[in-house]
Amino acid sequence: MSGLWPFLVIGLFSGSIYALASMGIVLTYKTSGVFNFAYGGIAMFCGFTFWQLRDGWHISSWLSLPLLLLVVAPVMGLAAEYLFRAVITLSAEIQIVIALAVLAFLQALVPIFYGGSERSLNSIFPTSTFRLGSSLHVSWTQLFTLLLAVAAALALSGLLSRTRLGLATRAVVDNRDLAELNGVSSDGVSRLAWVISTVFAALAGVLLSSTVGLDTYSLVLFFIYAFAPAVLAKLVNLPAAFGWALGLGVLQSVLQKYGSSGNVADFESALPYLALFGALVFYGNALKEIRSSFRTITVSAPNRDPRRFAGSVAAVVIGLAILPLLIHGSALGDVSTALIYAAIALTLVVLTGWAGQISLAQFSFVGIGAFTAGHLAGAGGKGFLWAAVVGALIAVPFGIAVGLPSLRLSGLFLALATMAFALIMDTLVFPRNWVSGGYTGTTVARPDIFGIRFTGTLSFYWLSAILLGAYALGASLLNRGPVGRRLQMMRDAPLGASTFGVNLTLTKLAVFAGCGAAAAFAGAFYGAMRLTVDPNDFAFGASLELLLLVVLGGRALVPGGMVAGGIYLMQLLPLSSTVESYIPLGVAVGAVALAQYPEGPTTRSAEYMRYFSALFRRRPLRELTDGRLVPIVFSSRRRITSEPAEVADAR
Amino acid sequence: MPAEDPLLSVREVTVHFGGVTALSRVDLEVNRGTITGLIGPNGAGKTTLFNVITGLVTPRSGRVRFDGTDITGWPRHRRGRAGIARTFQRLELFGGLTVHDNLLAAWEASVPGAVLGMRRGEGRRVVDEVIEKLGLGELAGRVAGQLSTGQGRLVELGRALAARPRILLLDEPSSGLDQAETEHFRDLLLGAVGRESGEPAVLLVEHDVALVMEICDRITVLDFGQRIAEGLPAEVRSDPRVVAAYLGDSDAA
Numbered sequence A: 001m002s003g004l005w006p007f008l009v010i011g012l013f014s015g016s017i018y019a020l021a022s023m024g025i026v027l028t029y030k031t032s033g034v035f036n037f038a039y040g041g042i043a044m045f046c047g048f049t050f051w052q053l054r055d056g057w058h059i060s061s062w063l064s065l066p067l068l069l070l071v072v073a074p075v076m077g078l079a080a081e082y083l084f085r086a087v088i089t090l091s092a093e094i095q096i097v098i099a100l101a102v103l104a105f106l107q108a109l110v111p112i113f114y115g116g117s118e119r120s121l122n123s124i125f126p127t128s129t130f131r132l133g134s135s136l137h138v139s140w141t142q143l144f145t146l147l148l149a150v151a152a153a154l155a156l157s158g159l160l161s162r163t164r165l166g167l168a169t170r171a172v173v174d175n176r177d178l179a180e181l182n183g184v185s186s187d188g189v190s191r192l193a194w195v196i197s198t199v200f201a202a203l204a205g206v207l208l209s210s211t212v213g214l215d216t217y218s219l220v221l222f223f224i225y226a227f228a229p230a231v232l233a234k235l236v237n238l239p240a241a242f243g244w245a246l247g248l249g250v251l252q253s254v255l256q257k258y259g260s261s262g263n264v265a266d267f268e269s270a271l272p273y274l275a276l277f278g279a280l281v282f283y284g285n286a287l288k289e290i291r292s293s294f295r296t297i298t299v300s301a302p303n304r305d306p307r308r309f310a311g312s313v314a315a316v317v318i319g320l321a322i323l324p325l326l327i328h329g330s331a332l333g334d335v336s337t338a339l340i341y342a343a344i345a346l347t348l349v350v351l352t353g354w355a356g357q358i359s360l361a362q363f364s365f366v367g368i369g370a371f372t373a374g375h376l377a378g379a380g381g382k383g384f385l386w387a388a389v390v391g392a393l394i395a396v397p398f399g400i401a402v403g404l405p406s407l408r409l410s411g412l413f414l415a416l417a418t419m420a421f422a423l424i425m426d427t428l429v430f431p432r433n434w435v436s437g438g439y440t441g442t443t444v445a446r447p448d449i450f451g452i453r454f455t456g457t458l459s460f461y462w463l464s465a466i467l468l469g470a471y472a473l474g475a476s477l478l479n480r481g482p483v484g485r486r487l488q489m490m491r492d493a494p495l496g497a498s499t500f501g502v503n504l505t506l507t508k509l510a511v512f513a514g515c516g517a518a519a520a521f522a523g524a525f526y527g528a529m530r531l532t533v534d535p536n537d538f539a540f541g542a543s544l545e546l547l548l549l550v551v552l553g554g555r556a557l558v559p560g561g562m563v564a565g566g567i568y569l570m571q572l573l574p575l576s577s578t579v580e581s582y583i584p585l586g587v588a589v590g591a592v593a594l595a596q597y598p599e600g601p602t603t604r605s606a607e608y609m610r611y612f613s614a615l616f617r618r619r620p621l622r623e624l625t626d627g628r629l630v631p632i633v634f635s636s637r638r639r640i641t642s643e644p645a646e647v648a649d650a651r
Numbered sequence B: 001m002p003a004e005d006p007l008l009s010v011r012e013v014t015v016h017f018g019g020v021t022a023l024s025r026v027d028l029e030v031n032r033g034t035i036t037g038l039i040g041p042n043g044a045g046k047t048t049l050f051n052v053i054t055g056l057v058t059p060r061s062g063r064v065r066f067d068g069t070d071i072t073g074w075p076r077h078r079r080g081r082a083g084i085a086r087t088f089q090r091l092e093l094f095g096g097l098t099v100h101d102n103l104l105a106a107w108e109a110s111v112p113g114a115v116l117g118m119r120r121g122e123g124r125r126v127v128d129e130v131i132e133k134l135g136l137g138e139l140a141g142r143v144a145g146q147l148s149t150g151q152g153r154l155v156e157l158g159r160a161l162a163a164r165p166r167i168l169l170l171d172e173p174s175s176g177l178d179q180a181e182t183e184h185f186r187d188l189l190l191g192a193v194g195r196e197s198g199e200p201a202v203l204l205v206e207h208d209v210a211l212v213m214e215i216c217d218r219i220t221v222l223d224f225g226q227r228i229a230e231g232l233p234a235e236v237r238s239d240p241r242v243v244a245a246y247l248g249d250s251d252a253a
Ligand SMILES: Nc1ncnc2c1ncn2[C@@H]1O[C@H](COP(=O)(O)OP(=O)(O)OP(=O)(O)O)[C@@H](O)[C@H]1O
Pocket: A648, A649, A650, A651, B017, B020, B021, B022, B040, B041, B042, B043, B044, B045, B046, B047, B048, B049, B089
């Protein structure tokens, strides 16, 4: 038993940090309905800012800490509130993508602002230890962190229970519209909540980075741990979030004690993800999406002109055919990767764009396909096609597993569940040696299909183009046919669809399984392109990026998937490192612009092109544009029709 | 005979939402080839009763029988395929699909195998017929999400008809329509009900009492979740409890 105490101390320390973070997440969700996926990014950025202030510019702790907590964090909080207020009524995937874009933006900003993406930060508290009892050593940092978390929780609960502001907050949480009617400024409440939440993020960031180090990537991942206690508290109950966070920290740390063997160690890091997944599935419908009102985006009628279709297909085919004349070598290889990436993106167009099911786990399926191909395709690529098919079949039960939460969850909560699934795959499945060969990776042979070997860069390029062509054609046919209609029925009005005879359970599971299998099939080619693959290639971040690019490209359109591949290609091109560091920034700014143009640039540019081509014709503009385009150009907001909150009378 | 063998019968259905009793031991019958009216003040439980019939709400007790079969425990989609089609008071259109595709999708959902591409010609024929009958030709290519509420109600009706229903449940189909549109709608409805063949029968929730009295064969009246009257329009009109429920609203409030 006595051996357990040190782990308890460590657990309370990390639990305290999770507690700050999960309370911060709950607070903004409660008051504004935004689940802040960028929370870790804000914490990370604050950590770097503190490093710059204290260690970079040598401003004393006594000044730099207040500067961070009272100036920088509140300003960031207000900026975030301003940004998210604009998107609160948009669909969940847009909200998520914008939060992800903020995250990417902050990650890209750090090296530009602070000249590096890794730092080591000393604790703000003394690191010396004192003895508790006979043998237990506790550092002052650990003690003060716990005290700080407790103090923050008490201050927050005091604020919410004793003051008029607390009353206003509760009114807003209960019913935003009613609160507004009674003269409570819900914007004021949500601004304050964002400020407090960001201050908590800054504290947690500074505290955490002094023990796990300060870098733009892993620090952000660490904060995903705090999602679990937040969801366990149903995203509204602050004391519960605090309690679950401490419990999670302690449990994780105790597992660490027994964690010398590999399995337990993996389980320890997977624990928060398992808890997150379990909580979401368990609570199911009891989780409440807090929205003042829904706005549905009106989409314009799909252009079904066969000539136009044939024209764009011809343009793409000709473009792909002459490309190898212009570029070769590794650049052509990059294009092949992007073509396969676009094929993968199309599976997400079907799943998210048409069926309305958000998935943050699509790259896990790509991984399943790639590793299967690595194991099963013989040397020289014999049997590659079979290996790809087997990979697709293996992906089916996994697809059903991700699909199961979708039976009870949608929107934000489904996104969180799929995210947890991807992270569980990352920690428990992919690192296994027999799955992936561990972090040294697996080699995947270039395919030999029907006796044709696609080993060289050029031949593999053709193969990738054929793959994308097949996927694009398949998706277009699907969209025009009954299956596409069925998916869109389910997306637009699940209640209506089910009363007309659509079996939602079956349809959801089938679309998750089908899109997973398609992604896995393409994954075999993705693996063959890279030659060796390891678990990092399919980590959760890759799935996030895929969703980001697909939404940015236009999630409801086949060309949107191709645009996603195009943006991906830009990131691969050999550019100077300065330009490269600005690309994520560009992507982030583009994604934020989505708040204005939720349908993605593809639809928009099609509309603009119609508009401009109309200018050069002699037909009246109105006729060509349904009289709709002029208001679109001048006020995009106008097109968003506002509807009262769907209370889903019947669920 | 219709009176002995109703197409739809609801027996003693009770529904609670938390502390609210939305329906308490409600009975309802719809005979083949007829229009049955379901009226009552706001919050009487009309929409809830529709939700019970279509499977969106599970009743605490009571049974629903359709064409002699007990369907109380059936999942929604099975009821849809069995021939129960409805419109929604709060529109539930497939906003991203065109009007034409809304109708086609409803037909496909109600016909086994249609999602795999079977009987495609028949689907197009049915949809074209309904579009023709309702005069939706102008709107057919428009995206449903861009329609006005009035147009949306018409499309909801068309969608329900395209599903080839055996019974048609209409939830306030004329609300938001102007005088001329309402008259147009009344004619459509009278044309839609299968007087001869017995199908579809219609169950109509409607606030326009004059319209209900005019076109319904029988009327059921709900108030505070209870059935307070049932009978021919003339009987219901003169029923003192109905008069009290409608006029007495202000006393109760
Ligand atoms: N999902 C729900 N949760 C809680 N209460 C509900 C729900 N749906 C309906 N109710 C309540 O049940 C009662 C009956 O509502 P219902 O919508 O069936 O009435 P209605 O007769 O259709 O009224 P209206 O004429 O306004 O459409 C009302 O008191 C309503 O507030």
